[in-house]
Amino acid sequence: MSDDITFNKNFDIAPERVSEIGPGVRVVVADNPGPFTFKGTMSYIIGRGKVAIVDPGPDDDTHVAALLDAVRNETVRHIFVTHTHRDHSPAVAKVKAATGATVYAEGPHRLARPLHIGETRRLDASADLDFRPDVALADGEIVDGDGFTVEAVTTPGHTANHMAFAWKEAGVLFAGDHVMGWSTTIVAPPDGAMNDYMASLDKLARRSEQLYLCGHGAPVPQARRYVEALIRHRHGREASILHRLGKGATDIPTIVKAVYIGLDPRLVGAAGLSTLAHLEDLVARGVVATEGPPSITGTYRLADAGLAG
Numbered sequence: 001m002s003d004d005i006t007f008n009k010n011f012d013i014a015p016e017r018v019s020e021i022g023p024g025v026r027v028v029v030a031d032n033p034g035p036f037t038f039k040g041t042m043s044y045i046i047g048r049g050k051v052a053i054v055d056p057g058p059d060d061d062t063h064v065a066a067l068l069d070a071v072r073n074e075t076v077r078h079i080f081v082t083h084t085h086r087d088h089s090p091a092v093a094k095v096k097a098a099t100g101a102t103v104y105a106e107g108p109h110r111l112a113r114p115l116h117i118g119e120t121r122r123l124d125a126s127a128d129l130d131f132r133p134d135v136a137l138a139d140g141e142i143v144d145g146d147g148f149t150v151e152a153v154t155t156p157g158h159t160a161n162h163m164a165f166a167w168k169e170a171g172v173l174f175a176g177d178h179v180m181g182w183s184t185t186i187v188a189p190p191d192g193a194m195n196d197y198m199a200s201l202d203k204l205a206r207r208s209e210q211l212y213l214c215g216h217g218a219p220v221p222q223a224r225r226y227v228e229a230l231i232r233h234r235h236g237r238e239a240s241i242l243h244r245l246g247k248g249a250t251d252i253p254t255i256v257k258a259v260y261i262g263l264d265p266r267l268v269g270a271a272g273l274s275t276l277a278h279l280e281d282l283v284a285r286g287v288v289a290t291e292g293p294p295s296i297t298g299t300y301r302l303a304d305a306g307l308a309g
């Protein structure tokens with residue numbers, strides 16, 4: 001497996017306390033650490049006086065109180081939401097009710113593709129199906145704040161509605177869970193899709209922002225170089241999957257065992273879904289074959305290996 005990427009796991013931050021994480025931007029980390037969330041969800045505050053919040057976080061009263069406390073005597077005019085997973089958007093309702101802010105996002109939660117017959121949504125519990133933005137933003141749309149300008153950057157892949165937000169004056173991108181410094185992103189069908197995710201990485205590699213503030217973990221400096229490393233990392237993973245299939249037809253658990261060396265046992269299910277995401281993409285490209293639509297329980301073979309594969 002080509003591992004040319006360095007993840008930054010040295011990030012210490014106390015939950016539910018406001019701290020300055022960059023010039024003109026503060027963060028309050030929710031107290032929801034875990035194998036998918038690292039130290040917790042990062043709720044950012046842009047500006048001073050008339051401010052914007054990026055990702056209010058989970059529906060946790062302690063977190064909502066800490067976030068509102070961080071902006072007391074200030075006016076929250078904008079709430080930006082990167083995507084509708086339960087660790088990012090459910091606090092929106094309470095923060096909006098307390099502040100009267102306008103909520104901006106790409107749209108409600110939706111699947112990256114229709115469900116196959118008999119398919120269930122394995123990560124259903126992770127989606128916030130109640131969320132609705134006040135303003136649905138399209139790619140490239142600009143929102144003017146008090147002393148800051150934010151550009152909407154559609155970045156589907158982790159979820160179909162994932163959106164990053166570029167803070168123009170600072171050259172900073174709020175990258176949500178699309179790019180994180182501590183880990184790769186989980187791309188789990190049917191909520192996520194690998195071809196979307198790769199296209200969104202290519203899109204960011206062509207942008208100018210060099211500092212990313214992420215949904216979880218430390219800021220990512222030299223972000224373009226990091227995005228390029230993520231692209232190489234995924235190509236390496238795809239090559240590993242193809243290498244395993246080159247030895248004969250097999251199923252996803254066998255591929256995960258061969259490809260994800262030293263995997264945290266809590267992440268085996270997620271690794272299976274990420275492998276499914278790669279296989280969906282490979283089947284769509286005609287490189288890999290399976291019976292019927294690609295499924296978590298399916299058997300996969302190289303498309304040119306014939307029936308004996």
Ligand SMILES: [Zn+2]
Nearest residue numbers: 085087177215
């Ligand atoms: Zn998250």
